[in-house]
Amino acid sequence: MPAPDEATTRDILTHARTIAVVGLSDKPERDSHEVGRYLQAQGYRIVPVNPMVSDILGERSYPSVSAIPSDVPIDIVDVFRKSDQVPPIVEEALSRNVPTIWLQLGVENPEAGARARSAGAHFYENSCIMVAHRRLKIPAKSGRP
Numbered sequence: 657m658p659a660p661d662e663a664t665t666r667d668i669l670t671h672a673r674t675i676a677v678v679g680l681s682d683k684p685e686r687d688s689h690e691v692g693r694y695l696q697a698q699g700y701r702i703v704p705v706n707p708m709v710s711d712i713l714g715e716r717s718y719p720s721v722s723a724i725p726s727d728v729p730i731d732i733v734d735v736f737r738k739s740d741q742v743p744p745i746v747e748e749a750l751s752r753n754v755p756t757i758w759l760q761l762g763v764e765n766p767e768a769g770a771r772a773r774s775a776g777a778h779f780y781e782n783s784c785i786m787v788a789h790r791r792l793k794i795p796a797k798s799g800r801p
Contacts (some may be wrong), residue, residue, distance in 0.1 A: 672731035679736030699797025721748035
């Protein structure tokens, strides 16, 4: 099943405020770090999910999506993990009622996608959120969520 259409993607990226980035690296040369830094510069609140570090990009890091405090609303879970590691991440996102799950370039899992869509979530795979944001020319957000 294809990703949401361009109008839906524009709406998602325009209205989202907080993005949990699963697999966000503290190493500036990694793609996840570049994407996280870009999204942060665009005004999104980034919530790092990486059990190996305590903070990234000035934000506290959590070991899993389910470990993020329940009072932190998450609009998008952006995933930088191997494809076979996606199903439990999707389940954690769905248990928090996250409306959008986004798998980065090279990350695909059709079964997890079917599960997410059947639960009513938007699902992207093998797609870079930063590239989509730039292509759609989504304006930067003002103020911090």
